[in-house]
Amino acid sequence: MYDLLVVGAGNMGSxxxxxxxxAEGGPKSIAILDHTLNKAQAVAARLPQGRALTELESADVYLLAVKPHHIRNVVKELPAGAKVISVAAGIRLAQLNSWLVKGGAIVRAMPNTACEIGQGVTAVCATAGSEDLAARAQEWFRLVGEVFLVPEKQFDVVSALSGSGPAYVFLLLEAMQExxxxxxxxxxxxLDLARATVRGAGLLSQARQDDPRAMRLAVTSPGGMTAEAIAVFEKLRFRHQVLTAVRAAAERSQELSALAED
Ligand SMILES: NC(=O)C1=CN([C@@H]2O[C@H](COP(=O)(O)OP(=O)(O)OC[C@H]3O[C@@H](n4cnc5c(N)ncnc54)[C@H](O)[C@@H]3O)[C@@H](O)[C@H]2O)C=CC1
Ligand SMILES: O=C(O)[C@@H]1CCC=N1
Structure with missing residues (x-):
């Protein structure tokens, strides 16, 4: 039996x-299953004890990283009593519970792609009775970044902030390069200048743990050049654009939940 079986060798599963x-202290034996075998094989090749599968096998924990509209079919195939961690956007604990054949433990998580280099952010919540699995999930996700225990009612917003968040930063990177x-x-x-700047600003913000406004003002000399750029951003209602975008992502998370029932 594998310690962990990951279903879906796409961006997040891999x-x-x-x-x-x-990571030291992580699941020792990992199996990875994907419809496209060579995707699973590519992931297995990057693991010390990885195995690519063509069909479901027995595992202590199943981590489901397929698209939200595929997850119901996967959950229905799992054995009775399976321990399941789902990272599917929008999919509620109650939905996962209703699709499981029988019992089992269920954890919902929202990681981001920076987990690949140990710098991810993952939100976690669990059904009552799944405390042991929730503790294990937190332990494993902590190996690949920071973990936040979050009430499920906040999951749509959290997903829109830290799950999708890397894409917003990459958009900024693209825009700076352009x-x-x-x-x-x-x-x-x-690109080198923009990338190093984003990295340095992120690390400085972590190191200082300071109010971002204060950090922005430390760059913005009165009457200097940065002030001109910030004035343009404010005039173009940059903060409002970010709010509108994050709200749209959170609303889509709710829609994904409903669509998975169709
Ligand atoms: N990409 C991201 O940054 C994040 C994604 N997620 C969630 O992770 C899940 C996967 O997203 P991505 O990795 O981006 O998608 P993806 O499309 O890159 O990967 C999904 C993989 O699942 C495979 N697949 C589909 N049905 C399958 C089945 N029945 N059995 C085996 N393999 C199957 C596909 O062949 C594909 O390789 C989604 O539910 C998404 O909401 C969560 C957090 C961040
Ligand atoms: O865009 C998505 O739906 C997934 C979930 C968060 C990041 N990617």
Whole structure:
């Protein structure tokens, strides 16, 4: 029996399998199952004790990383009493519970892709009676980043913030690179500058644990150049755009829950 069987060797399933499987104290034997066998094989090859599967086998814990509209069929195939961790966006604990053949323990998690390098953020919640699995899930997700225990009613918003969040930062990176190119820099230099800046700002914010406003003001010399850029962002209602975007993602999380029942 495997310690962990990951279903779905896509972006998130592979990031988690590789991150957890290579961390000290993580699940020792990991199997990975995907419709596309060579995706599962590519992940297994990056694990010390990884095995690519073509069908479900027995495992202590099943981590489901398929798309939300595929998860119901996967859950229905699991053996009675299965211990399940789902990372599917929008899918509620009650839904997972209703699809399981019988009993079992259920944890819902919302990680992000930075788990692949141990720098992820994962929110976790669990059904009553799943405390042991929830403790194990937190332990494993902690191997690949920070973990937050979150009430399920906040999951849509949390998912929209930290689950989708890396994409917002990459969009900023793209936009900074494009601005550099448009204003005359070589593409590679523009990307290197933007990437190193995002990394440094993130690390500085972590190191200082300071109010981000204070950190922004430390860059923004009165009458200087940054002030001109910030004034443009404020005039274009950047904060409002971020709020509107995060709200749209949270609303989509609710829709994904409903769509999975169709
Ligand atoms: N990509 C991300 O940043 C995050 C994704 N998630 C969640 O993770 C889940 C997976 O997302 P991605 O990895 O981005 O999708 P993906 O499309 O990259 O991967 C899904 C994989 O599941 C496989 N698959 C589908 N049905 C299957 C089945 N019945 N048996 C075996 N394999 C099957 C597909 O072949 C595919 O390789 C989604 O539910 C998503 O909401 C959660 C947090 C972040
Ligand atoms: O976009 C999505 O639906 C998934 C969940 C959070 C990040 N990616």
């Amino acid at each position: 990031a988690l399998a590789v991150g957890m499987g290579n 601005a550099g190119i448009t204003l005359g820099l070589p593409a590679a230099m523009a």
